Amino acid sequence: MSRRGNCFDNAPIESFWGSLKNELVYHREFMTRSQAQKEITEYIEIFYNRQRTQERLDYLSPAAFTQRFHLRRIGA
Structure with missing residues (x-):
């Protein structure tokens, strides 16, 4: 990855x-940089x-997906 011409390199970020x-910045007007941060x-x-469900994670939040992963790993 990180080569020129690799269209999938930056897709996740x-x-x-x-x-x-879309979910935060465009709907807010921040008065200061520290408020925005x-x-x-x-x-x-x-x-x-912790809360937002994501389709690619089987409609779980990243935290719930990680927890499920570790529980399965321990149980295996």
């Missing part, structure tokens, strides 16, 4: 940036990673 902008951090740490 580009998808994330699109979600972040705080709210974006909360979005990522609380909503995106």
Whole structure:
């Protein structure tokens, strides 16, 4: 990856940036940089990673998917 001409190289992070902008940034007006940083951090740490379900993760949140993965690994 990371070679010129590899169209899938940045696909996951580009998808994330699109979600972040559509779900938070475009709907808010931040008064200060620190307010923007705080709210974006909360979005990522609380909503995106712990609550937002994602189709590619079998409609689980990333946190729930990770927990399920580790439980299956321990039980195997």
